[in-house]
Amino acid sequence: MRFLPVNLDALLVELDDLAQTLALLASLQAEPIAGIEELVPAARTLLVRYRPAKVSQAALVERIGARSLDARVERAATRIEIPVDYSGEDLDEVARMLGIPREEVIRRHTAGEYTVAFTGFAPGFAYMSGGDPLLNVPRRTTPRTRIPAGAVGLAGPFSGIYPQASPGGWQIIGVTDLPMWDLGREVPALLQPGFQVRFVDKAVRPALALPASVARPVAARIAQEASGGAALEILSPGVQALFQDTGRHGQAGQGVSASGAVDQGALRAANRLVGNASDAACVEIVDGGFHFVCRGEAVIAFTGADAPIEVTSVSGAQWTAPDHEAIALSDGDSVMLGHPRAGMRSYLAVRGGFAIAPVLGSCATDTLARVGPAPIGAGDLLPVRPVAHGAIVGTPEQPPAELPTREHTVTLDVVMGPRTDWFTPEAVALLASQVWQVTPQSNRVGLRLAGEQPLSRSNPSELPSEGTALGALQVPPSGQPVLFLADHPLTGGYPVIGAVASHHLDRAGQIPIGASVRFNPIQPFTAAS
Numbered sequence: 001m002r003f004l005p006v007n008l009d010a011l012l013v014e015l016d017d018l019a020q021t022l023a024l025l026a027s028l029q030a031e032p033i034a035g036i037e038e039l040v041p042a043a044r045t046l047l048v049r050y051r052p053a054k055v056s057q058a059a060l061v062e063r064i065g066a067r068s069l070d071a072r073v074e075r076a077a078t079r080i081e082i083p084v085d086y087s088g089e090d091l092d093e094v095a096r097m098l099g100i101p102r103e104e105v106i107r108r109h110t111a112g113e114y115t116v117a118f119t120g121f122a123p124g125f126a127y128m129s130g131g132d133p134l135l136n137v138p139r140r141t142t143p144r145t146r147i148p149a150g151a152v153g154l155a156g157p158f159s160g161i162y163p164q165a166s167p168g169g170w171q172i173i174g175v176t177d178l179p180m181w182d183l184g185r186e187v188p189a190l191l192q193p194g195f196q197v198r199f200v201d202k203a204v205r206p207a208l209a210l211p212a213s214v215a216r217p218v219a220a221r222i223a224q225e226a227s228g229g230a231a232l233e234i235l236s237p238g239v240q241a242l243f244q245d246t247g248r249h250g251q252a253g254q255g256v257s258a259s260g261a262v263d264q265g266a267l268r269a270a271n272r273l274v275g276n277a278s279d280a281a282c283v284e285i286v287d288g289g290f291h292f293v294c295r296g297e298a299v300i301a302f303t304g305a306d307a308p309i310e311v312t313s314v315s316g317a318q319w320t321a322p323d324h325e326a327i328a329l330s331d332g333d334s335v336m337l338g339h340p341r342a343g344m345r346s347y348l349a350v351r352g353g354f355a356i357a358p359v360l361g362s363c364a365t366d367t368l369a370r371v372g373p374a375p376i377g378a379g380d381l382l383p384v385r386p387v388a389h390g391a392i393v394g395t396p397e398q399p400p401a402e403l404p405t406r407e408h409t410v411t412l413d414v415v416m417g418p419r420t421d422w423f424t425p426e427a428v429a430l431l432a433s434q435v436w437q438v439t440p441q442s443n444r445v446g447l448r449l450a451g452e453q454p455l456s457r458s459n460p461s462e463l464p465s466e467g468t469a470l471g472a473l474q475v476p477p478s479g480q481p482v483l484f485l486a487d488h489p490l491t492g493g494y495p496v497i498g499a500v501a502s503h504h505l506d507r508a509g510q511i512p513i514g515a516s517v518r519f520n521p522i523q524p525f526t527a528a529s
Contacts, residue, residue, distance in 0.1 A: 002068075003061045003528040004049065004418035007499045010469045011057060012418040013046040013064060018117055018129055018157075020069045021046055032340060033060065036483070040252050040467030041118040042491050043127070043156075047467025061528055064140075069489055076194035077114060078214065082161070083200050084110075084152050086171075090140070094154060095251035097137055105173065108132040114159055114197040119189065120465060120491030122183030123369045124163035126191035126255070127465065131159060136327035139493070143169035150176045152199070156195035156464065159199070161191075163255075164370065169493075178207075183359065183371075183522070188494035190214055209341040230296030230384040232350065234376055235334070238289030241376040242444075243354065244347075246279040248362035248371070257490045258470075259366035262444060262509030263345055265400070266304035270349035273301035273326050275391035281356060281363035283348040283376065288347070288510075290341040294329040298384055299351035299393060301326050305343030305510060306403055310336045326351075341490045342403035343510040351391060355383040368445050368487040404507065409435060409516040412504045419463070419495035420525035421476070427455040428525075431473075431497060436481070436517045446474075447483040447511060454479020455497065468492040471500035471508065473519075485509060 001024075002014040015021050025041045035055030035179045040047040050060060086106045095102040112131030119126050139155045151162040153170030160170060165178035180190050191197065192211075200207045232331075233243075244267065245385040247260025259286055261267035268278040283290070288307045294300075302309055309321040314332035321327045321335075323346075329335070332501060339344060356363050356373055365372035376382070392484040419430060455475050468474065472484040474494045483500060485508070500508050501522060511517065 001065055001529060003065070005415055005523075005525065005527075006469050007415050007471060008419050008502045009052055010049045011045065011060065012466065013048060015044050015046070015069070017044055019073075020044070022073045022117065023069045023071045024064070024067055026071060026073050027248045030063070032083070036060070038249065038252060040120070040490060041465035042120065042466040043117075043158075045466040047469065049469070068204055068344045073194075075196060076192070078192070078211055079196040079198070079212065080191065080214065081198045081200050082152070082176050082178055083202045083207040084174040084176050085202050086174040088152065088174045090153075090171040092171045094137055094171050094173055098134060100134075105135070108135055109159070109173065110199050110201050114198065114199075116193050116195045116235075117158070118193055118491075119253060120467070121190070121226050121255065121489050122163055122166060123254055123256045123371055124189040124191070124281055125160060126180070126189075128159045128191075128197055129157060133157070135159075137171050139169040140171060143167055147172060147493060148175060150178070150180070152176060156462070180413075183322040187214065187254070188360070193253060195492075210439045213420055216235055229352075230294065230298040230350075232298070232382040232384070233295055234378055234380045234382065235291040235293060235295045236289060236378055237376045238285055238287060238337070240286040242284050242365040242367070243356055243363045243373045243376070244280045244284040244365065245363050248360055248364050248366070251360055252490060253359075255490055256360065256369055257366070257488065259364040259369070259372070259486050260362070261347065261488045263304050263347065263506045265506045266345070266347045269324065269397045270301050270303040270347040272394045273303070273324070273397060274299050274349045274351040275353065275387075275393050276349060276353050280349070280353045283354075283382075285337060285346040285348060287344060288337050288346065290337040290346070291334065293334045294331065295381070295385075296331050298329045299326050300329060300335070301349050302337060302346050303349075303397065305340035305344040306399065307340040307346055308338035310338065312336075322396070324399045326393045340512070342405045344404070344512045345510060349385050351393065352385040352387040355385045366487050367443065368489065404511040404515055406512055409518055410507065410511055411518045411520050412508055413501040413522045414498040414519045414527035415523060416498045416521050417496075417527075420497055421527075422457055422459040422463070422495040423497055424456050424458045427457070428497070430455060431481075432519050432521055438511055438513055438515045438517060440513050440514060444485055444487040447508065448483050449481050449483060449517065451480065455481065457495070459495075461494055463495050465491045465493045466495065469499055471502070471505050473498050473500070482507060487512075
């Protein structure tokens with residue numbers, strides 16, 4: 001095993017192959033190590049996220065390193081057949097690369113038996129190993145901007161199916177109309193790690209019916225709760241307004257990342273101010289412009305960005321309300337959150353909490369995975385739950401110091417790794433010495449950065465997909481890094497040169513478009529084995 005740093009609360013275990021990865025995963029699941037919070041397996045790595053207060057990185061390296069990799073992982077009993085229309089736009093190119101007719105590609109693909117090794121990239125996206133070893137082809141040199149839902153593709157030793165329309169670089173050889181991801185099912189992801197899969201050519205015969213265990217729909221969907229009390233009527237949501245909480249943890253087996261508030265500290269502070277549990281759902285507002293009317297009486301609070309708050313009563317009286325402090329509203333009061341003077345994201349909490357239905361155990365809206373409540377729009381009525389006994393309104397909070405602005409350069413501490421050694425020494429030095437601009441293409445998935453000089457790689461190899469962490473600085477072929485935020489994909493195929501340190505993740509989430517960023521490495525890259 002080789003242990004690579006990822007962040008102050010995460011490390012990457014690199015192994016020889018997929019079999020060793022699955023053996024280590026099975027060992028850690030059968031005999032957990034206290035302090036490990038999440039495991040994300042990939043082609044030949046295991047991402048381990050842990051709680052430093054419970055276990056040190058040195059102790060993890062020692063204890064994981066002592067685990068045996070000889071165990072054979074038992075296959076699941078569930079077998080699924082996937083009907084495929086082999087008319088993919090890359091089928092002829094794959095045949096040309098392999099030097100065989102397209103009919104032979106189809107024959108070999110349908111003759112093999114596959115095992116779901118791991119999930120990632122998107123909810124329900126399964127990496128399937130096995131099949132004919134000849135069908136090992138590289139990803140496309142230039143990824144497509146849009147691949148249709150159900151597209152069946154090849155990449156390296158894996159077969160995969162895109163659950164929804166998205167960009168992608170796999171070689172597409174066909175398409176299936178069998179949904180890979182459906183929130184109407186008891187388990188939304190059709191393919192789970194360990195499942196056995198066979199591909200069937202629809203032109204030859206139909207596939208068998210799905211096993212009842214994966215085809216059964218949920219008996220009754222959770223309906224939105226009716227509070228019978230106060231509500232917020234939205235006049236304008238601004239650029240973007242989403243429900244967010246502390247995230248959707250424990251869903252890596254379905255290819256679902258945590259998501260949640262970009263500024264976790266601000267979300268918890270807003271909830272404390274109104275007497276809610278710290279992990280309750282708030283409204284995350286990007287760049288202000290959020291306007292609503294209170295129907296009934298309520299207590300609210302805004303935290304996060306430094307933005308003006310104007311309250312107008314039914315009688316027309318106006319006043320400026322403070323942020324980071326509880327605000328009592330009467331029936332008919334309207335509130336306008338202006339554009340931030342500093343920071344990017346504001347968090348709105350209401351005493352009692354919003355009466356919204358969780359999806360997979362969380363009210364967070366994941367914009368990449370398209371999981372969670374719909375974005376908030378003009379005309380929406382956000383019902384408020386009745387106030388629980390003992391919900392005590394908190395005292396004013398201290399606003400965060402040094403919120404990022406467009407006028408000042410923001411410095412972020414960085415932990416180097418796990419793939420720092422894939423870059424030239426000049427690129428590693430350039431990451432810290434160069435000023436990077438936050439481009440308008442940035443969003444909750446990540447901050448897209450632009451520098452005068454791109455980061456060059458010393459290792460041109462194709463990186464097998466591996467788990468990615470919040471704060472990762474992934475470097476695509478352009479050499480311009482992307483700083484992963486809350487809605488980043490669970491796995492990625494480009495090398496990560498470093499990651500924004502855990503204590504600066506909230507600051508990173510508040511950086512506005514057009515701002516300048518510098519990175520400050522706080523420790524050199526070192527690997528242990």
